[in-house]
Amino acid sequence: MLLQMRDITKSFPGVRALxxxxxxxxxxxxxxxxxxxxxxxxxxxxVLSGVYPASEHGGEIxxxxxxxxxxxxxxxxxxxxxxxxxxxxLVPEMTVxxxxxxxxEPRTFGVIQWNELYRxxxxxxxxxxxxxNPRTAVGQLGIGQQQLVEIAKALSQKARIxxxxxxxxxxxxxxxxxxxxxxxxxxxxxxxxxxxxxxxxEVFRLSNRITVLRDGKTIDTTATAETxxxxxxxxxxxxxxxxxxxxxxxxxxxxxxxxDNLTVQDPHTGKKLVDNVSFQVKRGEVLGVAGLMxxxxxxxxxxxxxxxxxxxxxxxxxxxxxxxxxxxxEAIAHGIGFVTEDRKRYGLVLEQEILKNxxxxxxxxxxGRFVTNLDKETELGGKAMKELRVKANSLFTVVxxxxxxxxxxxxxxxxxxxxxxxxxxxxxxxxxxxxxxQEIYTQIDKLARxxxxxxxxxxxxxxxxxxxxxxxxxxxxxxxxxxxxxxATPENVMARATGSF
Amino acid sequence: MSESNPEKSGGLKEIFGxxxxxxxxxxxxxxxxxxxxxxxxxxxxLEARNLSNLMRQATITGVLAVGMLMVILPGHIDxxxxxxxxxxxxxxxxxxxxxGYGFIPSLLIGILAGxxxxxxxxxxVAYANIPAFIVxxxxxxxxxxxxxxxxxxxxxxxxxxxFKNIGQCYLRKEVGWGLAxxxxxxxxxxxxxxxxxxxxxxxxxxxxxxxxxxxVPSALAIAFIYVLNQYAGVPxxxxxxxxxxxxxxxxxxxxxxGRYLYAIGGNPEAARLSGINIKRxxxxxxxxxxxxxxxxxxxxxxxxxxxxxxAGRLLELDAIAACVIGGTSxxxxxxxxxxxxxxxxxxxxxxxxxxxKNFEDFTxxxxxGVILVAAVGLDMIGRKRS
Numbered sequence: 001m002l003l004q005m006r007d008i009t010k011s012f013p014g015v016r017a018l019x020x021x022x023x024x025x026x027x028x029x030x031x032x033x034x035x036x037x038x039x040x041x042x043x044x045x046x047v048l049s050g051v052y053p054a055s056e057h058g059g060e061i062x063x064x065x066x067x068x069x070x071x072x073x074x075x076x077x078x079x080x081x082x083x084x085x086x087x088x089x090l091v092p093e094m095t096v097x098x099x100x101x102x103x104x105e106p107r108t109f110g111v112i113q114w115n116e117l118y119r120x121x122x123x124x125x126x127x128x129x130x131x132x133n134p135r136t137a138v139g140q141l142g143i144g145q146q147q148l149v150e151i152a153k154a155l156s157q158k159a160r161i162x163x164x165x166x167x168x169x170x171x172x173x174x175x176x177x178x179x180x181x182x183x184x185x186x187x188x189x190x191x192x193x194x195x196x197x198x199x200x201x202e203v204f205r206l207s208n209r210i211t212v213l214r215d216g217k218t219i220d221t222t223a224t225a226e227t228x229x230x231x232x233x234x235x236x237x238x239x240x241x242x243x244x245x246x247x248x249x250x251x252x253x254x255x256x257x258x259x260d261n262l263t264v265q266d267p268h269t270g271k272k273l274v275d276n277v278s279f280q281v282k283r284g285e286v287l288g289v290a291g292l293m294x295x296x297x298x299x300x301x302x303x304x305x306x307x308x309x310x311x312x313x314x315x316x317x318x319x320x321x322x323x324x325x326x327x328x329x330e331a332i333a334h335g336i337g338f339v340t341e342d343r344k345r346y347g348l349v350l351e352q353e354i355l356k357n358x359x360x361x362x363x364x365x366x367x368g369r370f371v372t373n374l375d376k377e378t379e380l381g382g383k384a385m386k387e388l389r390v391k392a393n394s395l396f397t398v399v400x401x402x403x404x405x406x407x408x409x410x411x412x413x414x415x416x417x418x419x420x421x422x423x424x425x426x427x428x429x430x431x432x433x434x435x436x437x438q439e440i441y442t443q444i445d446k447l448a449r450x451x452x453x454x455x456x457x458x459x460x461x462x463x464x465x466x467x468x469x470x471x472x473x474x475x476x477x478x479x480x481x482x483x484x485x486x487x488a489t490p491e492n493v494m495a496r497a498t499g500s501f
Numbered sequence: 502m503s504e505s506n507p508e509k510s511g512g513l514k515e516i517f518g519x520x521x522x523x524x525x526x527x528x529x530x531x532x533x534x535x536x537x538x539x540x541x542x543x544x545x546x547l548e549a550r551n552l553s554n555l556m557r558q559a560t561i562t563g564v565l566a567v568g569m570l571m572v573i574l575p576g577h578i579d580x581x582x583x584x585x586x587x588x589x590x591x592x593x594x595x596x597x598x599x600x601g602y603g604f605i606p607s608l609l610i611g612i613l614a615g616x617x618x619x620x621x622x623x624x625x626v627a628y629a630n631i632p633a634f635i636v637x638x639x640x641x642x643x644x645x646x647x648x649x650x651x652x653x654x655x656x657x658x659x660x661x662x663x664f665k666n667i668g669q670c671y672l673r674k675e676v677g678w679g680l681a682x683x684x685x686x687x688x689x690x691x692x693x694x695x696x697x698x699x700x701x702x703x704x705x706x707x708x709x710x711x712x713x714x715x716x717v718p719s720a721l722a723i724a725f726i727y728v729l730n731q732y733a734g735v736p737x738x739x740x741x742x743x744x745x746x747x748x749x750x751x752x753x754x755x756x757x758x759g760r761y762l763y764a765i766g767g768n769p770e771a772a773r774l775s776g777i778n779i780k781r782x783x784x785x786x787x788x789x790x791x792x793x794x795x796x797x798x799x800x801x802x803x804x805x806x807x808x809x810x811x812a813g814r815l816l817e818l819d820a821i822a823a824c825v826i827g828g829t830s831x832x833x834x835x836x837x838x839x840x841x842x843x844x845x846x847x848x849x850x851x852x853x854x855x856x857x858k859n860f861e862d863f864t865x866x867x868x869x870g871v872i873l874v875a876a877v878g879l880d881m882i883g884r885k886r887s
Contacts, residue, residue: 307774332776346774349767351834360764361775363757371756375698414775 002027002064002192003048003161009058010043017043018057019216025161025192030183032195032203032224035213035236036433041196042085044213045163048194049083050076063161082159084150084167092139097121099138100153124152129178142294144171151179155186162186163194166431168202172292173498180206198433199460200229212236233434245466246445252285252469255320256453257336257422262314264296264303264477273299273310275477281422281453286444288468289457291497296477297457298341301424305331305338318421332361337415341426343404347411350400354392355381357399357410362418384413389439405436412443422453429463441467461490473497523828523880527843530876531850538854546854549731556729557804559849560738561586561797565820566827566841567749568793571786573824574753575765575779576833577626577633579787580817581618581640582794587813588648589615590798594657594808597664604663612795618644619791623784641817649810657808667741668803671734680735681726685719738800745793749838762786766833822869823848826876 003025010018018040025031033041046052048061050070061068063079070076076083090099097118098105106116121134130148138146147167154162164183168176183193183206197203203210204224211221212235219235257280264274274296281287289297302308304316306325315322318334325331331338340346348357358381359366367377381395388409392402399410408428415423425444429437444467448454458464464471471488473481473496481496538546545551565582572579593611596602602610618640625636659665672680692715729735753759764772765779773779797816802808821831827844829836851872855865 305774327776327778328774329776329778338774340774345768346770349764349771349834351767352763356760356764360760360772360777363760367757367760369757372760375701 001025001062002029004062004065005044005048005059006062007059008044008047008061010047010052010056017216018047020059021213021216021218023211023218023221025194026208027160027192028187028190029208030187030193030195030206032197032207032210033213034197034200034203034210034232036435039213039236039433040216041213042165043216045083045165045194045196048076048161048163049073049081077157077159080158080160081163082154082157082161083163083165084154085165088143088146088150090138090146090150090153093137095135096125096132096138096141096149096152097134099149100124100134100156102153104157120156121152124156127155128152128182144175144294147171148175148178151182155182159191161192161194163196165196166198167195168197168199172294173494174292176202198431200232201462203232204229236434245441245463250284250286250445250448250469252282253451254283255280256283256318257281257455258317258320259304260315260317262300262303262312262316264299264308265311267310272477274303277314277474277477277479279472279479279482281455283451283453284448285469286448286454286456286467288464288471289455289474290459290461290464290471290493291474292459294476295474295497297474298426299477300474301338301340301426301455301457304424305336307331307338332418332420335419335421337361337418337420337423339408339411339415339423339425339428341430343407343411347414348399348407351398353396354385354390354399354402354410355395358384358395358413358417361414366417380417381413384417388413388416388443403433403436405432405439408432408436408440409443412440416447420452422455423447425454425456425458427458428456429458429460461493465490465493523883524837524840524843526879526883527827527840527847531843531847534847534850534854538850538857542854542857546857549728551853551857552728553732553736555849555853556739556846557736558853559845560736560742561801561816562819562823562848563742563842563845564745564793564797564800565816566823566845567745567838568790569817569820570824570829570836570838570841571749571753571762572633572790573766573821573829573831574762574833574836575783575786576769577783577786578821578831579622579637579640579790579794580634581622581637581644582790582797582820583813583816583818584641584644584648585615585618585791585794585813586798586801586816587808587811588618588644588651588798589795590802590812591648591652591657591808591810593664593795593799594659594802595652597661598657598659604661607661607664608799611799612792615791615793615795615798616788617791619788619794620784622791623787626787627780627783637817645811652808652810654810656810659802659806659808665803665806667737668800668805670737671729672737672740674730674734677726677730677735680740681722684722688718688722689715738804741796741800745796746838746842753838758782758785763834766835768834819845819848822873826873828880 001024005021005023008018008021009016021040021044023033023044033044035041047057050072053071054069061070068079070079091102094102100121101117105112106120107113118134125132125134128148128151130145130152132141132145132149138149141149148171151167167179171179186193195203195207207224209221210224210227210232212219212232214236260278262274262277263272265271266273277300279287291297299308303310303312304325306327316325317323323334325334344350349360355377359377363372366380367373378395385395390406390409390413392406399407402410429440432440444454444456456464456467465488469485471483471493472479473493475497481493483492535546565586569579569582589611592614593607596607596610597604622636622640625631626633692711695714696711726735753762761772761777761782764775764777765782769779798813801812823844824836824841825831825844826847827836827840827842829841848869851869852865855868860868
């Protein structure tokens with residue numbers, strides 16, 4: 001057995017994050033590690049990588065039968081462990097090559113050999129079929145490409161144990177295929193891989209074994225071939241989960257929001273990020289927007305919301321009247337709500353409490369025009385917290401301490417408190433465990449039933465197909481297809497998204 | 502609405518005045534150095550005359566610190582306020598000495614000049630996207646040059662008695678006691694309201710906390726007025742400072758304006774996408790800073806009795822140090838007016854105590870530098886732990 005982790009315990013003040021977890025990995029195996037957010041997966045990997053040194057956790061780690069004591073990341077790296085975390089650890093201002101070899105640049109007598117560095121980087125990138133110039137600054141790459149650079153970096157360390165934490169979160173379908181080939185190649189060469197993902201279809205496609213964690217304990221380890229999704233979900237959640245998506249019994253009414261011939265041009269290059277897009281949304285309807293990363297979906301939403309730096313042309317109509325939206329303020333005034341991507345960066349002030357975050361977009365009418373009215377805020381916030389079932393000690397808990405799902409609910413509450421006419425959601429369940437996902441799906445359904453018009457951008461096809469009344473597909477800024485729920489299938493949506501039809 | 506889980510009173514502290522552990526540490530440190538200085542000067546430090554001087558000395562830094570906090574909260578800084586204070590104080594002095602304007606017009610000219618300068622800074626930062634550090638560094642140089650040019654190197658005297666009074670006068674003792682009574686009434690009122698609100702939020706409350714919350718600040722208010730009255734009464738600059746502080750605390754804690762400042766500093770992107778017009782607020786805080794710099798400059802001119810061309814040098818550093826010692830983060834989003842005021846008092850206490858002990862000027866500078874770094878260092882360690 002390549003790696004054995006026995007009886008791992010790790011506690012934080014007040015919380016036992018890992019409680020006697022056992023996990024092992026064979027050479028030439030892809031072993032999936034699944035569990036809800038907070039189950040302990042990231043903590044376990046931090047123990048393995050030495051981020052939590054041997055003195056701060058219980059239990060033992062064995063590699064090739066020899067016990068290891070890691071006091072830091074260098075120790076685990078020296079032992080052949082490489083981890084690719086969910087949060088990218090690249091320096092945007094440095095080049096791809098510099099990032100890959102950061103801290104391990106080829107040197108002679110302390111002088112970095114740049115030619116050698118870029119030669120090796122080019123080799124690595126070719127292996128990964130990444131058509132990137134290694135001298136490009138990482139910050140200029142799309143997020144999917146950045147993630148692949150991160151993987152290149154881990155591969156350059158010649159790891160024998162590779163840990164991937166949500167590796168496909170930001171990848172396009174093509175990039176995912178590239179990654180799959182790389183992982184299968186590594187498996188054939190005897191590398192052991194720990195694959196952490198919420199995407200069970202990937203897990204079932206790639207892994208040899210699946211271990212489920214829940215509440216810091218190992219629930220079960222089974223061979224992938226001997227189990228199925230429903231069983232795994234049941235173990236993750238601890239209960240039977242039948243229907244994740246609400247049933248399709250909504251009847252949309254009149255058109256409340258319309259976009260005509262919207263075009264958005266990149267401020268620097270003039271390239272059309274959104275090209276002549278038109279669509280309508282009705283009250284009580286969920287319009288899903290599918291497409292690959294880079295198709296222009298987020299640009300579309302940002303432009304509608306008045307938050308895009310590029311040149312925007314076209315018409316936006318709210319309740320039949322043409323409106324001009326030059327800033328988020330104006331968008332909000334016209335009844336538009338926008339739950340953005342990346343809640344930590346764009347949606348929340350992490351060091352402030354739940355209440356302050358919830359009331360941020362509508363402070364003037366939720367609290368007071370000049371003087372704030374804490375009583376009023378607390379009442380409204382309390383209602384929102386209850387309705388959305390935000391799990392936290394109180395309205396005054398700091399948002400940064402909440403789990404991803406609860407953070408997303410706070411962002412959702414922020415926009416709902418404004419009583420919008422149309423609500424835009426961009427990747428609403430990214431990085432959220434399955435229990436919280438289900439709750440958010442129920443919320444979206446409930447809101448639509450209550451008459452809200454919802455536009456949902458999502459890269460998770462099952463989600464788009466499961467929730468939407470209609471599906472719009474974007475590719476390279478243009479609308480390439482529109483299907484009703486009945487008409488839409490994974491195949492025809494994907495075909496329109498990739499242009500292969 | 503009552504919560505199903507009663508909130509621990511720790512959470513309540515956050516609503517009512519951001520009194521976190523940082524502020525308590527600050528108060529503790531303040532008391533500590535007061536004890537140190539009191540014992541090492543045989544009690545001279547605690548004499549009414551000395552404490553009165555201490556408060557007077559703290560005033561200008563204190564007024565400026567309130568403005569500086571409001572600039573730092575949304576993530577900016579102002580390095581020019583020393584020069585602005587010198588320029589606006591000079592303009593006010595020139596208005597009444599050379600141009601023959603009356604008291605109020607001279608004051609207004611000074612303050613409006615400050616607001617205008619602040620507006621220029623704010624517009625450059627918000628709309629031209631020049632970093633505040635650079636804009637105000639340029640301001641530090643340019644506005645100093647301006648007053649040197651306008652005054653032609655002359656020191657301008659303050660003639661009008663009302664003007665001088667701002668910096669040199671004291672309130673009558675009866676008025677001082679009147680202030681104390683007003684303060685006690687306000688303290689009791691707010692403590693009671695907090696009591697009621699806590700009941701509403703379902704927090705376990707007891708009358709003992711209510712009484713402590715009312716008694717301790719009231720006792721402090723009485724002690725404050727008593728000590729000052731023992732010497733000559735409450736100095737007028739201190740009254741001005743108190744008014745500025747109250748307005749500052751109100752603005753930052755109880756208005757949408759203040760709430761937005763914290764949000765902009767905490768996460769500007771999220772603030773923008775929540776519909777906050779960041780540029781407008783940036784200009785506003787720089788205008789406020791300009792006005793307060795002018796106020797500080799005027800008080801200083803009034804106290805000294807004349808406006809010298811290089812008055813106000815290095816005042817910005819004192820103001821920044823006061824904010825930082827008081828728990829403000831230079832990255833924005835964190836800090837309180839109350840903390841900044843404690844920081845100003847702390848620094849003035851250091852200055853005052855070291856002077857009493859006849860420390861050389863250079864020693865005083867070294868000590869202040871070390872303590873500034875130590876204070877922030879301890880803060881960082883404390884933050885890591887929590």
